[in-house]
Amino acid sequence: MEIKDTYKTIDVASEEVLFKDRNSKFFGYAFPVSNEADIKKHLEALKKSHHTARHWCYAWQLGKSEPFRFRANDDGEPSNSAGMPIYGQIQSFDVTNILIVVVRYFGGTKLGVGGLINAYRTGAQMALEVADIKEKTINIDYLLIFDYKNMNKVMRVIKERNLNITAQQLEMDCRITISVRQKDAQQIFDLFTNMYEIQIKSLEEIV
Structure with a gap:
């Protein structure tokens, strides 16, 4: 069996994307990261620039080959309604050394768990669609x-x-x-x- 010696990642942060559902706004971002210090830095910067937002949900994956390190965070949203749908898109696009953050501004209407899963998944998907994904050895x-x-x-x-x-x-x-x-x-x-x-x-x- 041939060794898989390639991986997909991004070199530069994606442009900001916006998904709206019933007045709630979801801003999506993708960042290249190589360690947890990078992740912390990007999250802190987003919390400053979106200081009036309600939730900063995210998922990340580190490593060039299995076993990967990853984490998904719902940041106060119902369990598994935000972080895991975001992480699902990281897996779907088969990218690593990446952080995806979806920032939510609450619009006054509850979306329910199904609505939240769709919104966070879509925000992550849109961020990855505008990102410049590269294959590396x-x-x-x-x-x-x-x-x-x-x-x-x-x-x-x-x-x-x-x-x-x-x-x-x-x-x-x-x-x-x-x-x-x-x-x-x-x-x-x-x-x-x-x-x-x-x-x-x-x-x-x-x-």
């Missing part, structure tokens, strides 16, 4: 360590395999960092491991 970074005399040997493999160099330090003791797609990673690791006088290390092990 999951890469593994390796550090190559070798003497300068072996430079040609290493560079030939890098060129033949079309590998991406992300950093290099070319002195008597050379160090090159390469980024390799996850599905090719083991093959490239084995290739350099079997080369005489070349060391290869995963950067995850070094950190």
Whole structure:
């Protein structure tokens, strides 16, 4: 079975979208996030800009592959009427490293649980529809360590395999960092491991 080494996400925040139902207004937003500090920052900013709103409901997902980390928050709405419908859209659009927030201004008429589920789901869906969703590859970074005399040997493999160099330090003791797609990673690791006088290390092990 081939390893799935791609994921979908956004690089920039979506434009604000608005869904209305019986005078209640639901503003939808999608933000790119890489950690919980990013999530907190966006939520705090929205609470300032929408300080008279009634609810700031949201869902987020972090990680490039399973198991993902996620959370859904109803923020005072009836249980599972807001956060989970928003999270359902994250799953439907198959995106990650993302925060979706739907801000509600109450219009005086109760919508009932069914109405709320529809409104929060629609707000999240509209935010994702206007977002620029990109597919990215999951890469593994390796550090190559070798003497300068072996430079040609290493560079030939890098060129033949079309590998991406992300950093290099070319002195008597050379160090090159390469980024390799996850599905090719083991093959490239084995290739350099079997080369005489070349060391290869995963950067995850070094950190």
